[in-house]
Amino acid sequence: MSGSLCGTDGRSERGDAPAREGSRASCCEPKRGVASFELGIGAVVDDEGGYTSVAVALALLVSLSLVCSLVSVAWVQNRSADVQSVADSAALAGANVVAAYSTVATTLDACVLTLGLAGMVTLGAGLVVSAVPGLSAVGAETISAGVKMLDARRDFAMSAARGLEAVEKTLPLAIAARSAAVVEANEGEGSSYIGCAIPFPQESQSDFSALEADVTGDEIAEVADHLQDASDRAKDAQDRLDEALHEGWLADCGGEPMNMRERADSLAGLLVTENPHYPSPESWTFGVPLLRSRSYYARRAAIEAPAGQGIRYLTDSECRLAFYEYALSEMEAGYYLELPDGSVDIDLPSLPKNTGEMQGTCLYTDARWPCTQEGGRVTLHSTLRCPGAQGASAGEASLSQLDAGAVARCPTCQMSSADMGKVAAASTSIDNGYEYYWARVVAASLDYEVAADDLAAAEAEMRDYADEGASAFEEALETLASPRLKICPPGAWGCVAVVGRGEGDLPDSLENGFAAPLAVSTGAAISAATLAPDFDAAGNDVLTRFLEALGDDIGWGCAGVLGGIGELWAGLLRGYGSSADGLSDAASEALSGLSGTLLGPVASWLNDKLSEIVRAVGFEPADLRLRKPVLTNSQNVFDRAGFGQVANARELIERLPDAGDPASIARALGQVVVNELGGGPYAIAELPIPGTDITVPLTIDVGALLGAGSS
Template sequence: MFRDEDGFTTVGVALALLVTLALVFTSAQVYRVSSASADVQDVADAAALAAENEVAEFMIAVRVCDAVVLSLSLTGAATAGLGVAALCTPATAGASEVLLKAARKVVEARDEFAEKAAAGLNRLQKALPFLAAANAASTASANDGGPMGASYVALAVLVPADGEELGVGAVEGAEGLVDDAEREADGIRQAAADAEEAAREANAWKERAFLRDCGDDPSYCMSERARTLAGMAGADNPRYASVDAWSFSVALDRARAYYARRLAVEAPEGSSTEERARSALRQRFYAYAADEAGRGYVRESADSFDARFPHLPKNTDEMRGTALYTEAVYPTTVDGSGNLVVHAWPGCPGAGGAAGAASIAQMEAGGNAPCPACGFTAASMGKVAAASTSIENGFEYHYEAVAQAAEEYQRARAKLGPLTAEVKGRAGGLLDRCRDVLGRAGGMRIDAAPPGRFGVVAFVANTAAAAASTGFASGYVHEAGSLGARAAVSAATLLAEPSDEGRNVVSSLLDGLREKGGAAVGALGVVLDCWSGLLGAYLEGQEALEEAVGNAVDALPFASASGLGTWAAGAFKAAVEALGLEPAKLDALKPVLVNSAHVAGADGSSFSARFLAVKAQAVAHPLASTDLFSSAITAAEAAAVEAIAGLDGTIEIASVRLLGDEGPAIPVTVALPQAARQAAAGFASSAADALRSLYAQVTGVRTWE
C-alpha cells in the first residue's frame, strides 16, 4: 500500500511536493521582497529626471528671452535704417518721422526688456533649487501606495546649487544712430525733395523726347518718318514700347542712320534744271547732317548725363551759321560782264567750263546775280530743311524736338546730380552705421549658466514599513518580520538631442507673442510686422532676417523719379545681407540618467565634495555607511528654503512694450509646477528632516545636524 516494486512511495511523493511548494513560495517571496526593495531606485530615477526637467524648462525661458532681446535689437536698428531710407523720397518722407520715433521706442523697449529679463531670469535661477526639489518630491509622492503601501519622500539637489549672474548690455551705437538720423532728417528730406523735383523735370523732357523719337509711332515721329521717307526698318529703325527701355542714344543713332540713308538714295524727282538743283542741294544738306550727327554723342550713367545733339538749320539765317554757308564747293563761272556766277552743282547747264569753286558766303559777299539756269542763291540752300523742320511731317521737325529735349534734360540732370550726391552721402553714412549696429545686435545674446547645469542628485526613501508577506501571505513560508525603510540615490543631467522639439517649443511661444502684438496701420504696422518677422530670425537666421527686412521695404512706396528711394532701399537691403546672422542652437535639452559621481564630480562645491566622500565610503564599507543621507542632505537644505520665499503660481520674467506705453504689453511668464504652487514654506525642511530621520530608524540614534 505504501510502496511499489520500483521504490516509489507515497510518503516520498508527499515530502517532495511539500519541499517543492516551500521552495516555490520562498522564491516568490524573495522576488517580491527584492522587487519591493528595488522600487525605490525606480522612483529615485524618476525624481531625478523630474528635477532636472525644471532646469530644461528654465533654458526654454532663457531662449524665449534671448529671442525677444535679439529680435528687438534687430528691429530697433532695422527700423532706424528703414526711417533713414524713407527720408530719401517725398512719398515716404512722412513715414520717416514715425519710423525714427518708433526706432527710438523699440531701442528703449529692448533695453528695458533686457534689464528686466536679466533680473527675472536671475530671480528664477534662485528659485530653481526649490522648483527642482518640489518637482522631485511631487514625482516621488505620486508613487505612494501600491501593494506594499509605499510612502516616498524625496529631496533633489542641483549641481551646482547657484547659477551665474545674467546680464545683457545695451546695443552699442543704437541710440546714437537714432539721434544722428533725427538730426540729419530735415536736411536729407529737403535735399531729396529738391532732387525729386529736378528728376521729375528731367523725366518729363525725356518722356517728350521718347515720344518724338518713336513713342508716337504710328503717328508722326522720327521712327515713323524714317520708315516712310527713307524706307528704314529693323535695327536701323528700332521701336521701344516704354521710355524706361529707351535712351537718347537711340534717337541719335536713328538720325545718323537716317541721313546716311537719305544721302545714299537721294535722286531728282524730275528732269528739270530746278529739280536737279534742289536734289543736289539736298545731297549737300544730307551730307552735312550726317557729318554733324556723327559728331554727336550721348554719355549717360546713373549719376550723370552729357549729350550733344547738333541742331540743323531750319532757315536761311540759321544756315549762315553752319559749314553749309562757308564750304567752297559750288562751281563758278564768269559771265559776259566779267561778273562771277555761282552754280548749285557741277551739272548745271550754265556751269560749263567752270574754273573754280566758291562758298555761299563768297557769293553773297560779291553781290553777284544768280545763275540764270539754276537760280542758285543763299535762300536755295536755306529752304532745303525749312519745310521739313517747320511742319510735323518732316523728319527734322521731330529731330529738333528731341535735340531741344536733350538739352533741357541735361540741364535738369545737372541740377539733380549734386542733390543726389548730397542725399547719398548723408543717408549712406547713416545706413553704413545701421549695418554696424545690426552686426553688434546679432552678437548680443543671453548665455545662461543656471543651477543644475551639471545635473541633479536626488535622494529618495520609502519610509513605509510593511510585512514581508504583504499581498503574498502563505503557510509555506514562515513570517520573518517586515521590510523597513528603503533608500536610493539617482542623478540626471541635460543632454542636447538633435531634434525639432526645441525649435517647436520656442516657435510656439513666439507665435503667442506675435498674436499678442496687436495690429497697427501705416508705418507702425510695418514696424510690428518687421518685429514679427525678425522673431523668426532667432530660429532661421539670415534667411528670415532678409525676408523680414524685404517685406518691410516692400510695404513702403520707395519708387521715385530721382531713383533715390530705390537706391536707399537697395542700400538698406545690402547692409542687412552682409550680416550673415546664424540661427540659435535649438537642440532639445532632455534630462537623462547618469552616474551620480559624474554629476558631483563636475562641481567643486562643498556639497559635491561631501557627497563624493560619503559615496566613496559607502562603496568601500557598505555596511558601515548608514548615515549617507543625514550627512549629505543638510548641505542642500538651506538653499532650497531660501528660494521658496515670495513664489506664487507664476514668475513674470519681463514685459515687452514695443512702442512705449501706448503700444501693446506682452508679458513673458513662466508657470510654476503644481507641486511648487501647493508647497508650504517649510517643504524643503520637512523633506530633509524626514530623510535624516531614516538614520534613527536604522540605528536607534537620532543625529542632530
C-alpha cells in the same frame, strides 16, 4: 493527542504483541522499574507509515511561523529599499524644475534674438526700398518699423534678463520645495522620510550680457534719410529723363500721322534699313534720329534740283543744296554716347531756322559762293549759271563778305543772306517739315542729357550711401549675433537628492504571535538626475509649443493676427534652431523676396549685399528640443561640480535634520535659498507681438512652483 503511550510489559494498551527486535517500538521501551511517558517517532508517523494528527498540527504551526516571519522581513526590506526610490523621485522632481526653467529661458532667448533679427531684416528692407526712386516714403515707413522693433527687442531683452535672473536666484528654493513635496508624498503607514534635492551648480553661472547688448538702428536710419533724399532726386531726374526720351521718340518715329521717319520717307524716299521704326521708347535712343538724319541729308543733297525754270528757282535750289550739305556735315560731327556711370554725352546739332541763326554758322562765314568781275567789281552769284555772271572768275566769297560790302551783289540772281536764311524757316516752323521734328528731337536731347547727368549723380550718391548703410547693417547684425545667451542655472549639471528614513514599526495588521516583532531602522539614500534632450519630440520642440500657446493667448491664433512684420518674426522663430543656418536662411529669404520688384541698379546691389551679409554673419545653432529629467550616477554630478562622491554624500546625509520645511532642509544641506519672485503670478517679461499693439505677458505661477517651500 500527545502521542502513543507504552506499557511496562512492552505491549501497547490495545493488547498488541510484544514489539519485535529492531521494530520502531523498541526505541520506546521504558526502563524497567520506571513509570514514564515519552514522545517518539510514533507520535508523528504511525505503524502504517502515515502522518498523525500531531504531525499535521506541528507542520501548520511551523508554516505559520515561517510565513509571518517572512512577511515581516519582506515588509522591513521593502521599506528599507523604498528610501532609494523616494530619493530617485526627489532627484527627478528637482531636475524637472530645471527643465521647466530651461524651456522658459530658451524661449525668451529665441524671442529676443528673432525680434532683433526681424528688426534688422526690416531695416535692411527699408534700406533697399529707400534706394528705389519713388519709394522713399515707403522706405521711411519701413525703417521706422524696424527701429521700433529693435526698441521693442531692447526693452523686452532687458526685462527678460531681469526676470530670468530673479528666477535663477529662486530656483534652489523651487527645487527644494518640489523635491521635498515628493518626499513627503511618499510617507505612509510605518514609514517616514525627510529630504530634498539640491542643485549643482548651486549658484547661477548664466551670462545674460547678450540680452543686455543694445542693438539700435539709429545709424541705419540716418543713412536711410540721406538715401531717401538722393532717391527722391533720382526719381525726379528719372521722370525728366523718361519724359525727354518719350518726347524724342515721338518726334522721331512715335508720333502720328507725321514724324521724322515719315517725313524722311516722304521727302527723301529712304530705304527701310536707313529709316527704321521703333515701336516704343524703351528700345529707342537719341542715336537713332542722328543716324536717320545723316541718311536723310545725304539723300536730299544727292537728289536736289530746281523746282522750276528761272534764276529764282535756281538760286533757291543752290541755297537748299548748301543747307543740306551743311546739315550733313553737322550730323556727321554729331554724336550720342552712353557713359559707364549712367550719364550720356549728346551732341545733336541745332540747324538754323532764320537769317539771324544762319549768320552764326559756317553757312555765313565760309567762302563758297562763286564770284566774277563785273563792271570792275567782284560780284557774288548764287551760281555761275546765273545770267549775270559774264565776267572773269574772281574766286569765291562768303555771305558775310557780301554783307560787309567786300563784294557786290549780283543784280540778276540777287543772292543774299536772306535767301540762305529762309531755307529752313518754313520746314522748321510747320509740322510738315523734317526740320520741325529735328528741332523737337534736339530740344528733347538737351533735356535728356541734363536729366541723365542728374540721375547719374544721384545714383552715385545713392551707391555711396548704400555702401555706408550695408556697413552699418553688418556691424549691427554682428552685435546682434554675438555673444549668445549662455544659460547655466542652478541644477544645470544635475540635482542630487538626499533622503533620510526614520525608524518604523510593523503595522498592526502584521503583528502576530508567530514571529518576534520587527522594526525598520533609520537609513538614507542619495540619487541624482540631470536633463537629456527628448529625441522623440519631433515637432514638439520648445518654439512649437510656444507658438501654439501664443496663439491661444492672443485668442485668434497667430495666423489671424500676425501680418507683415509679425509674419516675418514668426517665420524667423520657426527657422530658429532648425539648423546652423536656419536663421540666416530665413532672414535671407525675407530679403530675397524683394527681388521680384523693380528695384533699380542701386537697390538690387544693396539687396544682394544685405542677403550676403546675413548669410555670412551666421548664428549659433540652437538646440530647441524639449528636455526631460533622467536619472544619472551621482558621481557624474559631483565630478562636474568638482567634489568627491563618497565624502560629499556622507556629509550631506549627516546634515539631514530630523524635521523641517523644504527651505530649512535645503539650508541644513548647505544650500542658500531665497525667494525673488513673491507669492503670486510673476511676469518674467512682456512680449510685444510685431506688427500689432498686442503684448503678451509671460508669467509663471510662483505658488505652484514653490508650494510649501515659499516660506
